[in-house]
Amino acid sequence: MAVIGTGTSRSLVVRSCPTQQPAKLQAHSQRTKTVYDMTTSTPVTSLNAQRYAETFAVFVSRSHEYPAMIQRLVDVAETLPSDFTCLDIGAGTGMVVRDWLARTRRQPGRYFAIEPNPAHTSALRQTLSSLNVDAELDEADFHPDYAISGYFDLVLFSHSLYWMPDPVACVRHARGALKPGGKIIAFLQGPFGDHPMYHLFNPRFERDRPPGPNHGFSSAELVFGLRQQGIEPSVAYDPTPHDLTGLFDPGNEAERDEYLSFCLQIEFKDLHEPWKSDVLAYTQAACFSLDGRLHWLAPNATVTISG
Numbered sequence: 001m002a003v004i005g006t007g008t009s010r011s012l013v014v015r016s017c018p019t020q021q022p023a024k025l026q027a028h029s030q031r032t033k034t035v036y037d038m039t040t041s042t043p044v045t046s047l048n049a050q051r052y053a054e055t056f057a058v059f060v061s062r063s064h065e066y067p068a069m070i071q072r073l074v075d076v077a078e079t080l081p082s083d084f085t086c087l088d089i090g091a092g093t094g095m096v097v098r099d100w101l102a103r104t105r106r107q108p109g110r111y112f113a114i115e116p117n118p119a120h121t122s123a124l125r126q127t128l129s130s131l132n133v134d135a136e137l138d139e140a141d142f143h144p145d146y147a148i149s150g151y152f153d154l155v156l157f158s159h160s161l162y163w164m165p166d167p168v169a170c171v172r173h174a175r176g177a178l179k180p181g182g183k184i185i186a187f188l189q190g191p192f193g194d195h196p197m198y199h200l201f202n203p204r205f206e207r208d209r210p211p212g213p214n215h216g217f218s219s220a221e222l223v224f225g226l227r228q229q230g231i232e233p234s235v236a237y238d239p240t241p242h243d244l245t246g247l248f249d250p251g252n253e254a255e256r257d258e259y260l261s262f263c264l265q266i267e268f269k270d271l272h273e274p275w276k277s278d279v280l281a282y283t284q285a286a287c288f289s290l291d292g293r294l295h296w297l298a299p300n301a302t303v304t305i306s307g
Helices: 023-031 049-061 065-077 095-103 118-130 167-175 194-204 219-228 253-264 275-285
Strands: 002-004 011-014 034-037 042-044 085-089 110-114 135-138 152-158 178-189 205-207 234-238 287-290 293-296 300-306
Touching: 049 118, 049 253, 065 095, 065 152, 065 178, 065 234, 065 300, 085 167, 095 118, 110 118, 118 135, 152 167, 167 178, 167 219, 178 219, 194 205, 194 253, 194 275, 219 300, 253 275, 275 287
Parallel strands: 042 205, 085 110, 085 152, 110 135, 152 178
Antiparallel strands: 002 135, 011 034, 178 300, 234 300, 287 293
């Protein structure tokens, strides 16, 4: 800590008919002799921490979710004590806290950040050094047995729950660190956009290692899990499409591949056919045009839990 100022394979086989059957039927059978593998998979390379950070930067550049997130945090801060305390679990590079505190008149009396990704912590340290707040950083993983230091008015999970093996248990644990009247704010993808795409294609991937984050986890899974634990959260969605204008144009393959690499948490440029074409077709079919721009609908979810 530092103080800083696949399942069982099944196949459908269409066989040719016996030779004693009519010649016309035999000919038809020969033309349709095909083996359809229902569980065909393809080897892929999962992203490491550095590649996650690199592709994340491309993904963020195409997303409209951050201004909506910052506004929600500004609004939340107005409901907290003037010297509120904040626990930021999965603070990333510090982009969110930097932009948030630049816009709110209320500054935290104590800000505690947890961020284990070494590809993010260098930038996070620099960000925290530039803020006029009492800031602490722990470069550890957050888990249900993590020893939380103190109690907080606000606990923030900013798109970080994907990294946790048991996100629901982690949120429950963090809830125990809320002061009376405190709140947990969890930003994460809604069950739209790349979430259903991940569920569609990920079972077909033979990864060289497990993915870091679970992009199959969304606000829906979090809410369902919390309800099973007797916790009723509130959920709000913001209209935050991704602007994919020009992403599929010839000559822009490098950025396209980086964007889709982040969505699927694989090295998309190395994906074999026909999977690569399938992913491209899926993504493009899910887009819509508005005012000359190409958008992919991906509402960002804000899940709120009160102490």
